[in-house]
Amino acid sequence: MRIIAAPREGNDILAEDRVHLSGWAPANDWLYLEFADAVDLLSRLRDEVQISQQLTEIEIVAHGNPAICNDVSLGNFAVVAESLRRLSGVTKATAVYLSGCNTGLQFNDECIAASFAMAFEGLVFGTRGYVTGTHAERNERCVASFTFEGIVYHAYPGGENALRDRVWKHFGPNTTPTGGESMQVKIATSGFRSVNLAGNDAQQLLSAVEQIVRTKPVPSARMRMAPDLTFAIRLNDGEHLFELLAGGTVLRDPVSKQVWQFEEGRAILQNLLPYRKLPAA
Numbered sequence: 001m002r003i004i005a006a007p008r009e010g011n012d013i014l015a016e017d018r019v020h021l022s023g024w025a026p027a028n029d030w031l032y033l034e035f036a037d038a039v040d041l042l043s044r045l046r047d048e049v050q051i052s053q054q055l056t057e058i059e060i061v062a063h064g065n066p067a068i069c070n071d072v073s074l075g076n077f078a079v080v081a082e083s084l085r086r087l088s089g090v091t092k093a094t095a096v097y098l099s100g101c102n103t104g105l106q107f108n109d110e111c112i113a114a115s116f117a118m119a120f121e122g123l124v125f126g127t128r129g130y131v132t133g134t135h136a137e138r139n140e141r142c143v144a145s146f147t148f149e150g151i152v153y154h155a156y157p158g159g160e161n162a163l164r165d166r167v168w169k170h171f172g173p174n175t176t177p178t179g180g181e182s183m184q185v186k187i188a189t190s191g192f193r194s195v196n197l198a199g200n201d202a203q204q205l206l207s208a209v210e211q212i213v214r215t216k217p218v219p220s221a222r223m224r225m226a227p228d229l230t231f232a233i234r235l236n237d238g239e240h241l242f243e244l245l246a247g248g249t250v251l252r253d254p255v256s257k258q259v260w261q262f263e264e265g266r267a268i269l270q271n272l273l274p275y276r277k278l279p280a281a
Helices: 012-028 038-048 077-086 112-120 201-213 265-276
Strands: 002-007 031-035 055-061 090-099 123-127 130-132 141-143 146-148 151-153 168-171 229-235 238-245 250-253 258-261
Touching: 002 012, 002 038, 012 031, 012 055, 031 038, 038 055, 038 077, 077 090, 077 112, 090 112, 112 123, 112 168, 151 250, 151 258, 201 229, 201 238, 201 250, 201 258, 201 265, 229 265, 238 265
Parallel strands: 002 031, 002 055, 055 090, 090 123
Antiparallel strands: 123 168, 130 141, 146 151, 229 238, 238 250, 250 258
């Protein structure tokens, strides 16, 4: 059995992918699933994969970056991967494809595919760049970086331009995990919490954002990218929500889906990443 799964969310790119893949899969010997979150994906897989069947491949088509493949992140990869490993029909030969942008690359000592492989104790494939297409359809391709509407979406370290099999970076059960701390109990949380940034970090972030949003934005590229960081900040007209993409070098307003080039954002991202791992309020 081969399964291709996509999250059930409103993003325009994934909406198009869901419509396409739901029609393509049945005619090509793949089972198509939609899921709300990682727990729902595991539940759907448990219902679909019978004891007598062997799951040979699962491809998760989602937004990605080196730390995230949609709802699979460095905060929950162990429980998701180990729960998947225990499902009937999953064997040592089962291959997992994390089909989002840059999931096979390492940034800030983090790589979601490497960590997932360690916990899954099996074959996991992550992408080497910004990806389009799918492994299932054999039309995948990736680029290390690209420019859209004048905005450069910079490469993560190790990014490549590649086609088909070369798109995928392979990780096995002996891969060293990256990111994520060992703990016995993990609490699922959501929302934002206030943090006090050290030294001039807060003023640097505020000034940089205020300056960049005075310039003209352009539409965001329609790719399967997950934000490196989502944050809320108070500007002159009230609180705003922003995302950092492409290693911090692109600032996006997720409400308007407009973006700005944010070259100094990579250094700012490095300062803010430790706060990403704090529990939410």
